[in-house]
Amino acid sequence: MSATLQALGLDSSTADYLSSVPAELVPGRVARVDKGMATVLTEDGPVRATWSSALLAAMAHDPQAGPCTGDWAVLRYWPDDRITVESLAPRRTAIVRAEVGGSSRGQVLAANVDVIAIVVGLVPEPNIVRIERFLALAWESGARPVVVLTKSDLVGDADALAEDVARAAPGADVLVCSAATGQGLESVQALLDGDATVALLGSSGAGKSSLVNALAGVELLDVQDIREDGKGRHTSVRRELIVLPNGGVVIDTPGLRGIGLQESGEGLAAAFPDITALAEQCKFKDCAHDTEPGCAVRAALEDGTLPIRRFESWTKLQREAAFMARRNNLRLRAEAKKQWARQSKAYRRDVNPRQ
Ligand SMILES: Nc1nc2c(ncn2[C@@H]2O[C@H](COP(=O)(O)OP(=O)(O)OP(=O)(O)O)[C@@H](O)[C@H]2O)c(=O)[nH]1
Numbered sequence: 001m002s003a004t005l006q007a008l009g010l011d012s013s014t015a016d017y018l019s020s021v022p023a024e025l026v027p028g029r030v031a032r033v034d035k036g037m038a039t040v041l042t043e044d045g046p047v048r049a050t051w052s053s054a055l056l057a058a059m060a061h062d063p064q065a066g067p068c069t070g071d072w073a074v075l076r077y078w079p080d081d082r083i084t085v086e087s088l089a090p091r092r093t094a095i096v097r098a099e100v101g102g103s104s105r106g107q108v109l110a111a112n113v114d115v116i117a118i119v120v121g122l123v124p125e126p127n128i129v130r131i132e133r134f135l136a137l138a139w140e141s142g143a144r145p146v147v148v149l150t151k152s153d154l155v156g157d158a159d160a161l162a163e164d165v166a167r168a169a170p171g172a173d174v175l176v177c178s179a180a181t182g183q184g185l186e187s188v189q190a191l192l193d194g195d196a197t198v199a200l201l202g203s204s205g206a207g208k209s210s211l212v213n214a215l216a217g218v219e220l221l222d223v224q225d226i227r228e229d230g231k232g233r234h235t236s237v238r239r240e241l242i243v244l245p246n247g248g249v250v251i252d253t254p255g256l257r258g259i260g261l262q263e264s265g266e267g268l269a270a271a272f273p274d275i276t277a278l279a280e281q282c283k284f285k286d287c288a289h290d291t292e293p294g295c296a297v298r299a300a301l302e303d304g305t306l307p308i309r310r311f312e313s314w315t316k317l318q319r320e321a322a323f324m325a326r327r328n329n330l331r332l333r334a335e336a337k338k339q340w341a342r343q344s345k346a347y348r349r350d351v352n353p354r355q
């Protein structure tokens, strides 16, 4: 399969970046990263590439500098048939997973996403708290979140359920569709207009693959053959970046399924603009919305304008984000300490070269 860079979702700022690289280098979009290699879609089809030494050095410093699905990569083709990723275009947006255990630096799951479609089946009944968590994460990424309620053919009151979801999703569109009957698919299709990149978030069984197949009009999400190592061997791997025949790109990586929040809390504020606005009206700047006098949040809970369920969901996500922020601070402090130790060792060597 080959496609123009346009069809792979190229935007103008990335096009500017790519036009500034030396002519012997080849641009492409990362479709998948596995086994220390990337599958990169170029205008001449997919290739497998390893990392250049410059990229490896950058990754040693910052793991987020490594390629991820959706990145725009600049490739070098070597005389011995190796292909290396030399550099990556600056990411317009990034979906970052907070690491659970291990390093507290987040892992980039997908880059350069325009729209995040939070796919939720209408059966079983949508889990609003889970949708709120996905929304906070989506806002954090810089991409536009949209909730796609699917399997509408299985319920009689899809619109009423959609209204409930919309109340929990201020600022995000809520679409209703069915991959089975095709109902409402035009509005989902419209998300891909202008060769946009849409990433799918959603639990297993939500209906993501069925949705992609319905949009494509063919069974795309089955198995795919790609050239693994340039020697003609073919392996079947699940696609992660899918170029749709009618235009647009879908990113569906397994990592996007059960992800935690990053620490800044900005996404959370964007997902809960109602509570953010209320908290600004509290008498005390550091109000914990507990027993403080003049608390606008508690007042809204008492008069019923803020649903208790929504407040509890926000509190839980807030705690999670605060936990991530604390851990991140600890990591930064540990790094600063290491850096200081290195510097003082170098200093001692300079002062006393025999040491
Ligand atoms: N009736 C109905 N069933 C659907 C619809 N969309 C998906 N399904 C069914 O729901 C089940 C899960 O759908 P998938 O598309 O595999 O869900 P998924 O989100 O890709 O799941 P994972 O690959 O596990 O993440 C399958 O049995 C589908 O046939 C729909 O619009 N209507």
Ligand SMILES: [Zn+2]
Pocket (backbone or CB within 6 Å): 279, 282, 283, 287, 288, 289, 290, 292, 294, 295, 296, 297, 298
């Ligand atoms: Zn308060």
